[in-house]
Amino acid sequence: MAIEWNSNLSTGVEWQDRHHKELFKRVGGLLDAMSVGSGKDELDRLFRFLDSYFVVHFDAEEQAMSKYGFPDAVEHLKEHTGFIENVAALRHEFSCGATSVLVVKVQKLVVDWLIHHIGGMDKRLGVHILKSEAGMLAR
Numbered sequence: 001m002a003i004e005w006n007s008n009l010s011t012g013v014e015w016q017d018r019h020h021k022e023l024f025k026r027v028g029g030l031l032d033a034m035s036v037g038s039g040k041d042e043l044d045r046l047f048r049f050l051d052s053y054f055v056v057h058f059d060a061e062e063q064a065m066s067k068y069g070f071p072d073a074v075e076h077l078k079e080h081t082g083f084i085e086n087v088a089a090l091r092h093e094f095s096c097g098a099t100s101v102l103v104v105k106v107q108k109l110v111v112d113w114l115i116h117h118i119g120g121m122d123k124r125l126g127v128h129i130l131k132s133e134a135g136m137l138a139r
Contacts, residue, residue: 003027003111011126013064016059019057020118027110030103043088046106047091054084061125068132076121083113 005024010017026049033042058080065073090106 011123011127014124040098052085066127068129070128
């Protein structure tokens with residue numbers, strides 16, 4: 001199952017889209033590895049990437065929500081927290097031994113996140129940021 005970035009997922013905010021594209025690339029690497037039977041090997045690399053992604057990307061979004069007074073910030077933060085917790089649970093499962101079932105669970109979780117969170121909540125945040133920045137420029 002290939003998953004690729006497309007303009008429908010663009011938020012219009014350069015740094016946010018750049019972060020999302022990198023996440024798509026990494027998930028694509030997992031999917032490619034799964035297609036040749038080496039998904040278990042790729043999982044560790046994805047987990048390590050997600051550790052830094054959570055710090056860099058989520059922090060940037062949270063700062064933007066605060067700076068621009070994003071009205072859905074509490075809901076957005078809950079989604080971040082839930083994703084981090086779900087990944088932590090899967091990472092714990094990984095530490096007990098990588099299985100093909102686990103690879104599929106991680107793939108499903110992250111792909112669902114890409115489609116639903118980025119395609120929904122992050123797009124709304126992007127619109128809010130762009131409108132806020134346009135209003136700031138007009139002052």
